[in-house]
Amino acid sequence: xxxxxxxxxxxxxxxxxxxxxxxxxxxxxxxxxxxxxxxxxxxxxxxxxxxxxxxxxxxxxxxxxxxxxxxxxxxxxxxxxxxxxxxxxxxxxxxxxxxxxxxxxxxxxxxxxxxxxxxxxxxxxxxxxxxxxxxxxxxxxxxxxxxxxxxxxxxxxxxxxxxxxxxxxxxxxxxxxxxxxxxxxxxxxxxxxxxxxxxxxxxxxxxxxxxxxxxxxxxxxxxxxxxxxxxxxxxxxxxxxxxxxxxxxxxxxxxxxxxxxxxxxxxxxxxxxxxxxxxxxxxxxxxxxxxxxxxxxxxxxxxxxxxxxxxxxxxxxxxxxxxxxxxxxxxxxxxxxxxxxxxxxxxxxxxxxxxxxxxxxxxxxxxxxxxxxxxxxxxxxxxxxxxxxxxxxxxxxxxxxxxxxxxxxxxxxxxxxxxxxxxxxxxx
DNA sequence: CGTCCACAGGAATGACGGGCGG
DNA sequence: CCGCCCGTCATTCCTGTGGACG
Numbered sequence: 001x002x003x004x005x006x007x008x009x010x011x012x013x014x015x016x017x018x019x020x021x022x023x024x025x026x027x028x029x030x031x032x033x034x035x036x037x038x039x040x041x042x043x044x045x046x047x048x049x050x051x052x053x054x055x056x057x058x059x060x061x062x063x064x065x066x067x068x069x070x071x072x073x074x075x076x077x078x079x080x081x082x083x084x085x086x087x088x089x090x091x092x093x094x095x096x097x098x099x100x101x102x103x104x105x106x107x108x109x110x111x112x113x114x115x116x117x118x119x120x121x122x123x124x125x126x127x128x129x130x131x132x133x134x135x136x137x138x139x140x141x142x143x144x145x146x147x148x149x150x151x152x153x154x155x156x157x158x159x160x161x162x163x164x165x166x167x168x169x170x171x172x173x174x175x176x177x178x179x180x181x182x183x184x185x186x187x188x189x190x191x192x193x194x195x196x197x198x199x200x201x202x203x204x205x206x207x208x209x210x211x212x213x214x215x216x217x218x219x220x221x222x223x224x225x226x227x228x229x230x231x232x233x234x235x236x237x238x239x240x241x242x243x244x245x246x247x248x249x250x251x252x253x254x255x256x257x258x259x260x261x262x263x264x265x266x267x268x269x270x271x272x273x274x275x276x277x278x279x280x281x282x283x284x285x286x287x288x289x290x291x292x293x294x295x296x297x298x299x300x301x302x303x304x305x306x307x308x309x310x311x312x313x314x315x316x317x318x319x320x321x322x323x324x325x326x327x328x329x330x331x332x333x334x335x336x337x338x339x340x341x342x343x344x345x346x347x348x349x350x351x352x353x354x355x356x357x358x359x360x361x362x363x364x365x366x367x368x369x370x371x372x373x374x375x376x377x378x379x380x381x382x383x384x385x386x387x388x389x390x391x392x393x394x395x396x397x398x399x400x401x402x403x404x405x406x407x408x409x410x411x412x413x414x415x416x417x418x419x420x421x422x423x424x425x426x427x428x
Numbered sequence: 429c430g431t432c433c434a435c436a437g438g439a440a441t442g443a444c445g446g447g448c449g450g
Numbered sequence: 451c452c453g454c455c456c457g458t459c460a461t462t463c464c465t466g467t468g469g470a471c472g
Contacts, residue, residue, distance in 0.1 A: 130455095130456070145447075151456090346435085347434090348434070348435070366459095366461085367460075368435085369437085369460085370460055372437075376436095388435090388468095390467085390468045390469055391433080391468095391470075392433080393470040395435055396434055397434065
């Protein structure tokens, strides 16, 4: 029986498991399994720390909850609520509060037999205009093929569906700034401007934005329509963050299994910049997972620090692994160009290195324009920093500074032959 | 005080692999 | 199967620009 289990684990967990297996006696194995089975040493409700969890109680957000509820309330007597724009930095509870109110309102609607639909969609998760609309459509019970139609066609079908079914809908578009940034505000215009096409149904739009300047990017015609109402979410203070974390911890963890000090550290580490509650909760969850895997009876400050490291490492590895080939080469070129003495290089120098490396592995180098673009992408991923500097007479460049070491790159690139080859060359 | 470097980065366009309705 | 549209990646062409140098 053990054999089969071990065999299976080898497949699924690969080499990492092998080393454990070598060192571990059967006794230890049993204790690992029994701990996993009887579990619940640390966690009593793991869900409460997951990122999509919407808590029942939202501290320090009572005012926002009331505002949103008041704005949406008209739907209970079948009139169209105002469109709403919600601002606030990441992790200030925008999504949680909105979803919370939506859920409550939905309950009330069912209770009072009011026909209304509340639809939530995250634009950045959806990825594109098309998929966002598709997402909305499927949530109001309309099937849209996931490709093959024109965007305008999807829009038309949605409007038509609302019209013929007489639907009363509230659409929530999370991270709406992403949509406007990468596309345009055209669909927003069409969405907000369709009331006569969809009568007797109606549709309100709630936009959630991380970007406080978002409104300025909108064309005037959309601006006035979309932001009939506005709510701003301020960041949490360190004090508030601590309260929130404590509340979540109480929900998710067994009482005796964590220390106040660990919670405080979580709050301090993740909230110091701008009161990001989501980060803090994530950090707490990872800490708990690490502690549990370690078999520790208590979540301590040590685990929190380990978790912080893990989050960073994971973020980097993930980013590295999913990078397109030429972006990887561009990254290596940056590392290469900044290798000795100089901690940074001009984009021109990086491009030269890049060409060298690309030819080395038999690839046709991309143009400067494209590589410049790749470098900006690497910058937004935080793998390098690319700041623009002026050398006056001697031109104007992006100054490239890698944010990772060759060693980290090595760890994350281990499965790619072309890259491995170049990496070896880069190292010496 | 104007020039001019060494690029940045926007816009338009195209190739490509893929999925759809008809 | 065709014709259409999708998103992604890439190219080409382009205009813009801060400030040291002359």
